[in-house]
Amino acid sequence: MGKTLFDKVWDAHIVTRIPEGPDVLYIDKHFIHEVTSPQAFDGLRKRGLQVARPHKTLATADHNVPTKDQHLPIREALSRHQVETLTKNCKEFGVELYGLGHPLQGIVHVIGPELGITQPGMTIVCGDSHTSTHGAFGSVAFGIGTSEVEQVLATQCILQNRPKTMRIEINGQLGKGVVAKDIILYIISRISTSGGTGYFVEYAGTAIEGLSMEARMTICNMSIEMGARGGMIAPDETTFQYVKGRPYAPKGEAFERAVAYWKSLRSDPDATYDKVLTFDAADIEPMVTYGTTPGMGIKISQPIPQIEELASASARASIEKSLSYMVLQPGQPLKGKQIDYVFIGSCTNARMEDLRQVAQLVRGKKKAPNVTVWVIPGSKQVEKQAIAEGLDKIFREAGFEFRGPGCSACLGMNEDKIPTGAYCISTSNRNFEGRQGPGARTFLASPLTAAAAAITGRISDIREWVETHSNVSL
């Protein structure tokens, strides 16, 4: 019987199998950051252990770092302590750190791919659920808890139950103004925030094959928002071209050997999955969420659903609580809804393509007076490139704040919090209650939809907006 892409990568990393238990899986690359690693290093110390393979772990500081005045000491004492603890731990255990101020620092899921560390066929873990991002390269990448971070530091292996496999196929032509973020919000709205739980997803189909690497990363990034352990896409010429020449990528003949192997990382024609879902790309519109889970998303042209349409009493109770938190009504359209903040950033949508899309739309325009707009690049490298292309100037002229890299208002661990009661249209991945700050109300959307909202001050249908702004095209 044929193997899926997932089976091939997983099986190639099994050290041993425990009967009636998990597999012992070898990890090729381990990313760590300041929030979920300190207790793991403490554990090593208590056991008198070293990091087993220090060169297979890379650290960065991203969750807690300020996005303003990054050259100054972190003002908030607890954040500063956590970042300093990471620095101290990396030094003590011999782990490479791209910390605050380092030219390669950035959000962990942005720097891995941009440095060519993330490669097809790898197993990659990090104490962060959006580790699924790296699956865009055809790697098995998933988020883990701190006890598991300690396992990997101590042994370069992890105990893990083999998940089931799911294939999600998107075929056909995407409509104008529909981008990767819309695809993934659409999928989650269809299968719910728990529809992928227990599965590892492979995204396939003509609409996926046509996407750039950065777009693929956006899709795989949000696999966890449907509960999936990870998401992956078979590597192809787009992948190889992206990896080629990056600092950590294999060079010369080694690269050719790598590509020859990477080409074998495709699901066999007779491979079977535990579940297969198929969607038509033409059915996808620009998407926006109305509630407090990423699954509560609608097409921009549609109203918020009626509560009676939902099956179970507990699902109705959840949505009522959500709408009450968001101060929205069933049946209400979101188009035209006034917003207060726009956040363009996060490991979902803070790469060059995202910033270029936003810049293209807002060039020569001014933000609406009622909104505050933050553009937070995913990494120092993205920041540098954006400046080289003059995007920072376009943003500043539009009245946006263009700041230093970090996770920022995606989870509001640093100072970048959306105030209580404010509405924020956000390119990040979670609209949970209080996620962007206590009492903050989040609408998840694509960078295009966020850019339009920044200019109009309202949730807008990017397709209609572009028609009235003939100097840009989608």
Place this chain on the structure above:
Amino acid sequence: MEDVDTDQIIPARFLKATTREGFGDNLFRDWRYRQGDEPNPDFVLNNPAYSGQILVAGKNFGCGSSREHAAWAIYDYGFRVVVSSFFADIFKNNALNNGLLPLTVSEGFLQQLFERIQAQPDTRIEVDLEQQTLRVLDSPLQTTFDINPFKKMCLINGYDNIDYLLSLKAEIEAYEQKAITF
């Protein structure tokens, strides 16, 4: 409530500690307290009628962030078992790695449990991990539950995953010899 995410269990702004202790104080922080430090009397943990070591929760509990702090907070608060009809994967692993039992029951049983607890807040529940049974005392309500045999053995005996992995040193080195490199 369905889809209780880890940002509700422990909001990100309380993740700044570098030790495992003390997270229970901020368990469900933004539901437990109104603005400032005033306890919200409508929230179940603030109602003295409901207390115990077993947390009963709606479907898809623990979704979202991989923060193990969520499991630490629930354990630190005093819970030893979470009962739901469905758990998010990472939360489930994190719970098991911290001696907190994520106990999955059917949706129908969960609803019966909710009804019973609402009607009788002093309902007592007994969980037997060895026998894999959950029993509501003074009631016919009971069920069995599944658990991975390896995880069960680890929980009961307090086995440590890292000690186990360290014992595989030779196998790990043998794997590295044959692993694909370029």
